[in-house]
Amino acid sequence: MTMKEYTSIIVIVAVTVLIALWVVDTRTAPAPAGQACSLEAKLCPDGSAVGRVGPDCEFAPCPTATTTPSGTPPGTSGVRGTVSLGPTCPVMRNPPDPQCADKPYATAIAVYRTGSAKPLLIGNSDATGAFALPLAPGSYTLNAGGGAALPRCAPVVVTVAAGAYATTSISCDSGIR
Numbered sequence: 573m574t575m576k577e578y579t580s581i582i583v584i585v586a587v588t589v590l591i592a593l594w595v596v597d598t599r600t601a602p603a604p605a606g607q608a609c610s611l612e613a614k615l616c617p618d619g620s621a622v623g624r625v626g627p628d629c630e631f632a633p634c635p636t637a638t639t640t641p642s643g644t645p646p647g648t649s650g651v652r653g654t655v656s657l658g659p660t661c662p663v664m665r666n667p668p669d670p671q672c673a674d675k676p677y678a679t680a681i682a683v684y685r686t687g688s689a690k691p692l693l694i695g696n697s698d699a700t701g702a703f704a705l706p707l708a709p710g711s712y713t714l715n716a717g718g719g720a721a722l723p724r725c726a727p728v729v730v731t732v733a734a735g736a737y738a739t740t741s742i743s744c745d746s747g748i749r
Contacts, residue, residue: 609623609624609625609626609629614631614634648706648734648735649706649707649708649709649732649733649734649735649736649737650704650705650706650707650732650737650738651683651704651705651707651712651714651730651732651737651738651739651740652702652703652704652705652737652738652739652740653702653703653739653740653741653742654676654697654700654701654702654703654741654742655676655677655678655679655681655697655701655703655716655725655741655742655743655744656674656675656676656677656701656741656742656743656744657674657675657676657677657723657744657746658673658674658675658743658744658745658746659672659674659746659748660672660673660674660675660746660748661748662748674743675701676697676699676700676701676702677697677701677716677723677744678696678697678698678699678701679696679697679716679717679725679744680694680695680696680717681694681695681696681697681703681705681714681715681716681717681742682694682714682715682717683695683705683707683712683713683714684712684713684714684715685710685711685712685713686710686711686712686713686729692707692712693705693707697716697742704737707732708732709732709733709734710731710732711729711730711731711732712729712730712731712732713727713728713729713730714727714728714729714730714740714742715727716742716744721747722745722746722747723744723745723746723747724744724745724747725742725743725744725745726742726743726744726745728740728741728742
């Protein structure tokens, strides 16, 4: 090969590499400024939900309520109680084994006006099974959430009086036998 042929090959390879680099650069241009936030939602105490906003993708603040979803000032009246899950051991003993006592259950609790099919409020029990939900005076059915099949939680009917909190307990069946 002659020097002229080598030069031609080098020029062709150099031009091909430059074109390839230009194509790759245009296809991997930087994304426009700004950050896309995930579509997670945070459940607020009033039952509403807020999403992530702003440059740091923080959750938007929950609305501050001067009344509950049922129309009463927060803390005036409602229902409080505990949710428990049991049995926790496959065999019951006599005398009962303290290790097999029902355990607290953290779960969602849907509150319905008695006779209604649409939930008025959805709250949660905490890790100790405790919950407190502000409600207007009236009759309500509380349904604690279980799994697809188990646990099964029995609905509880409560009557809330004006200016007071009704107290109840919700039992959930673990299915252990």
